[in-house]
Amino acid sequence: MSNNTPAKNGRRGDSVRRLVLAALFLALCMVLPFLTGGIPVIGNAISPMHIPVLICGFVCGWPYGLAVGFIAPLLRFAIFGMPPLFPTGVAMAFELAAYGALTGVFYKLLPKKIPYLYLSLVLAMLGGRVVWGVVRLLIAGLSGAEFGWAMFMSGAFLTAVPGIIIHIILVPLVVLLLKKARLMPNA
Secondary structure, eight states, rough: OOOHHHHHHHHHHHHHHHHHHHHHHHHHHHHHHHTTTTTTTTTTTTOOTHHHHHHHHHHHOOHHHHHHHHHHHHHHHHHHHSIIIIIIIIIHHHHHHHHHHHHHHHHHHOOOOHHHHHHHHHHHHHHHHHHHHHHHHHHHHHTTOOOHHHHHHHIIIIIHHHHHHHHHHHHHHHHHHHHHTTOOOOO
């Protein structure tokens, strides 16, 4: 009697597919900042690393989204020296981990209809920004730096408007295209 039953092979194949897709999203986190970095003024405001992490949570599920989100800024610092590790990279690691985890959790829990896709994205983006703010506050407390309400609002929302708009337009579009192409393991 073989241990390779169709159900077991299906689960293993799904895990391999998720792992490969997560690696692809991690690679995109490394490359996208190079493509947007040359755009004056809004290059960094687009938050290019956020896009693959948000999509990863939808496509691969919360554990993969969390892992890719946490690893991406730390790995990018180790390879390219950007973003600066402290405090930016550390805070980004927790923020992106929250984005990836929350998109995966909300997408799994909510109905698979377009309005809920947007709701999942917006809730994840809000949750990730709160996590970023809490981590920045903790880092500021430990390092003796200042981090107040005005700095939180500016960093999380005001300077992030171009990225927020692009994410709300681009991420659901990519997720819907991947779903239509049947490339989402958890669809």
